[in-house]
Amino acid sequence: MKPVSSIACSGGIYVILALVAVLFCSGCASHSANCPVVIQYWEKWTGFESDAMQSVVDDFNASQNRIRVEYSSIGELDRKFMMATAGGVPPDVSGIWGSRLPVYAENNALIPLDNFASQQGIHREQYIDVFWRLCSYRDHLWALPSTPTTLALVWNKKAFREAGLDPERPPHTIAELEEYNDKLMKYRPDGSIEAMGYVPGEPDSWDSMWGYWFGGSLWDGNQAITADSPANLEAFRWVESYTKRFGAQKLITFRAGFGNIASSQNPFFTGRVAIELEGVWMYNYIKNYAPPDFEWGAAPFPTSDPSKYHDTTIAECDALVIPSGARHPKEAFEFIAFVNSQKEMEKLCFAQRKFSPLAQCSPDFLANHPNPYIRVFLDLAKSPNATLGPPRLISWSQYKNNFDNALSRIQAGDTTAAEALHEVQVRQQKIQDQDLRRWDRVGPELTSEWSQQ
Amino acid sequence: MTSQNILLRFLVLALLVLFSIVFLAPFLWMISTSLKPLRETMSLPLRWIPSVIQWNNYGDAIQEMRYFWRYAGNSLFLCVMNVLGTVTSSSLAAYGFSRITWRGRDKVFLLLLATMMIPFPVIMVPIYSLFKHLGWIGTFMPLWVPSFFAGAFNVFLLRQFFLTIPMDLTEAARIDGCNEFEIFWRIILPLSRPALLVVALFQFMFTWNDFLGPLIYLTDQKHFTLALGLQSFQSENGGTSWNLLMAASTMVMLPVIILFFFTQKSFIQGIATTGSKN
Amino acid sequence: MTRMEKHNLKWGLLFISPWLLGFVVLSVYPFVSSIYYSLCDYSVLSPAVYVGGENYRELFTDEVFWKSLYNTLFFAAFAIPLSAILSLSLALLLNCNVPAKGIFRVIFFLPSLVPMVSLAILWQWLLNGDLGLISSALRPFLGGINYYFGTALTPPNWLLDAHYAKWGIIMTVLWGVGQSVVIYLAGLQDVPVHLYESADIDGTNFWQKLIHITLPMISPVIYFNTIMGLIGCLQVFAVPYVMTEGGDGPERSLLFVATYLFQNAFDYWHMGYACAIGVILFLIILVLTMAATKLTEKHVHYSGK
DSSP states (O other), X not given: OOOHHHHHHHHHHXXXXXXXXXXXXXXXXXXXXXXXXXXXXXXXXXXXXXHHHHHHHHHHHHHOSSEEEEEEEXXXXXXXHHHHHHTTOOOSEEEEEXXXXXXXXXXXXXXXXXXXXXXXXXXXXXXXXHHHHHTEETTEEXXXXXXXXXXXXXXXXXXXXXXXXXXXXXXXXXXXXXXXXXXXXXXXXXXXXXXXXXXXXXXXTTTTOGXXXXXXXXXXXXXXXOXXXXXXXXXXXXXXXXXXXXXXXXXXXXXXXXXXXXXXXXXXXXXXXXXEEEETTHHHHHHHHSOTTOOEEEEOOOBXXXXXXXXXXXXXXXXXXXXXXXXXXXXXXXXXHHHTSHHXXXXXHHHTTOOOSBSOOOHHHHHTOSOTTHHHHHHHHHSTTEEOSSOSOTXXXXXXXXXXXXXXXXXXXXXXXXXXXXXXXXXXXXXXXXXXXXXXXHHHHHHHHHHHO | OHHHHHHHHHHHHHHHHHHHHHHXXXXXXXXXXXXXXXXXXXXXXXXXXXXXXXXXXXXXXXXXXXXXXXXXXXXXXXXXXXXXXXXXXXXXXXXXXXXXXXXXXXXXXXHHHHHHTSOHHHHHHHHXXXXXXXXXXXXXXXXXXXXXXXXXXXXXXXXXXXXXXXXXXXXXXXXXXXXXXXXXXXXXXXXXXXXXXXXXXXXXXXXXXXXXXXXXXXXXXXXXXXXXXXXXXXXXXXXXXXXXXXXXXXXHHHHHHHHHHHHHHHHHHHHTTSSSOO | XXXXXXXXXXXXXXXXXXXXXXXXXXXXXHHHHHHHHHTXXXXXXXXXXXXXXXXXXXXXXXXXXXXXXXXXXXXXXXXXXXXXXXXXXXXXXXXXXXXXXXXXXXXXXXXXXXXXXXHHXXXXXXXXXXXXHHHHHHHHHHHHHHHHHOOOOOOOOGGGSTTTXXXXXXXXXXXXXXXXXXXXXHHHTTSOHHHHHHHHHHTOOHHHHIIIIIHHHTHHHHHHHHHHHHHHHHTOOHHHHHXXXXXXXXXXXXXXXXXXXXXXXXXXXXXXXXXXXXXXXXXXXXXXXXXXXXXXXXXXXXXXX
């Protein structure tokens, strides 16, 4: 039994401590200068791309003391994001791939940004149109771009020179591409392929979308899937022609020997492939992994008919979103808007060696840009034939899966392009019809919910 | 007789050596790759010995993984908790399913077997929701608390071993007046030490290498385990640093290999003494 | 119930109570939830909408699901017997009186210690048709065959060729039999030595001893390993998933039922459909396990009873 006085003493100390704590916290509430709101930001980048964003985050944290951004680089971000949002523990801001937007939006994983954007004076005309469209879905704004990209043809000038081709003149049409291919083919003594000009599938990120360069698309924008449209058929017959001309097994073995894209073993750098369809980031790979005497060029990828389809490209962007259930959406948007200010956006895109998605571009940005072909990529983004790439469907994952399967069968020589595309068409239209029915059922409720936020 | 014996022994040895080469080759390849510079991981013709032995790959791998030692600590914590939970709960349950005869026992045991047939991805989301409601997502709790509730595999394993101990031992003890818990603690457990060691070892290995669980339940990178951390070498842009990944993998495997090497004698040879065979 | 039976029941339930609690909370509840979800259209973030048997009807006409079923059964039909024969053979060899037993044991067990991600990536490399170890090892043999028979065989592009991809996975899985070997070894050393001694006196040879003494005595262990193998193979997912980097192989040749389930759940966010696949998979495993148990009942001897 302690003497009463010492109990009172220790009790008194506790009361004082409690008072201090209460004062401190209420002080926090009223003077947020002492207690910044901490928001979590998840991003997919690593290495120098991540460092670029880190410096923007640092700028934001230094520019004010109400909000502090905690930036984390997360692997498998896509799935983690969905699981965290489903589990009720999402970050406040997340980077996503623009092509995933429809799935997230329609599954109620995101907070619409229309009100936030209009309050901050952000509107469509401030952006290159493709990127605003990539961030919108069903008439709502869901994201703002972080870094953009477009696809262009890149070619190995030295390989061209050695094959007797003009190193400054890339092919303009598909037919020309094939002529160049014939000149650039090299075989090993045992008959296997040593090097080629262009081989479909290296890289394989846009494998189902060749139709664009033939004037076709995968979806009519409304209800119909157009997998087997004449333009797509023409495109995939072209892909099939490779298997017919060079042999399925030979091509598979050839491609199996390719090294990592992000290494000196990238077949483009080791001279095994002389022409590729690649994005604006190619400059970074070349700078980091290619041999020092590597000469390259960039130009719009050839199309079947340049008079109609010139400057066709796929535009993509990394985008910033606010997940449903984020604890501090208002502060999250303030950060997103900061990233989208011209100065910070140009800083970010410059550091990642990309162009800026904003309509306005300071002259210094382009003049000082290390990528000698940045204008090519930028102009492609503004071209009327710039496409959004994957169709804005929630079933895009399944569509892509069906296409991948069709392609692997074509490339193995097990089926014709026509059969394969027809199969994809039938399967995907069935899925599309289901999704349309689902939208009829849940759509009205969802749209009213979105409009109220 | 003796010459036939010697011939047989020689044949057995030869077969073992042959199989060993086949089993060891990929592993040696793994180590060889871990010491190569990146360009040689993909060269033709194949080289076993790198032109430059890059010991620094190991150091680079640790650096690349950033929180390597933290991950190791997390893995260790989870392994200890899981082994504790598994051994205690599984042995208790296995005793109940094998040493006591009670009504409906074998039917309930079939239910236990049935649970092993439920594919994990199916119950993943309801379990995830459950943990979400408990507020355990993002913590370590979902990764060790369930081990205290006896996984079917371990109960099955221990039950099979407990069944090989003759019933007369326990009958005698019952006649002597021991209660079930005393029989469990004083007779069955000591006789089953090797089997328990097997359960502990397998659980340790499984938890050490488990990456699906941490992948789903952990959100903060600082909480990751070694197995999950290895994924950081598989970059999204299709650029896997093969040599660093193999170096990291070798390091991750090392503790478990050492553990197995030192315990194998006791549990394999010791399991043979389960029951009254000697 | 007699007093004895009541007493036993009480103690029995007491001992299995931790398992029982886990069973209800971590198996029954999620499984029942899954069954409910399989009757719904559910995409995680939106509430589940009851649609009755629609998912099952769709599954019946889904040719991708049937392909995944074919792949899984094909894989199981070869992987289970092959791994059983391999692991038992290795255990029998190791059980003989040979020098350096400890070292061999470690060698065979090592592969099962490799972390999943590393294992998959390592084998992805080994199975490379152009530069992989296996193709390089095969090339001289095929070269010899080509020379003598005038054929033009080349090593297959294992994981990139629809006809060989599953064999690549089977090889990868066989490399990990170490765990089963250890379990068989433990069982083998449990066999009473006096049985072998009396057989030797009677003058039986190696094969007779194997078939009439060894195999019956370790039959519970064989049963255990086979059932575990059956359940594991029918649920195969992680290894091919990492090796195909989340894909389903050339021409869907590596799409297993569990893979298709995972795709539907976490790539397409069709949880309801995924749960329906899960329920079907569970039923298949249940039926096959019961069949296997019934068929082998007569051959499994428990020496403790």
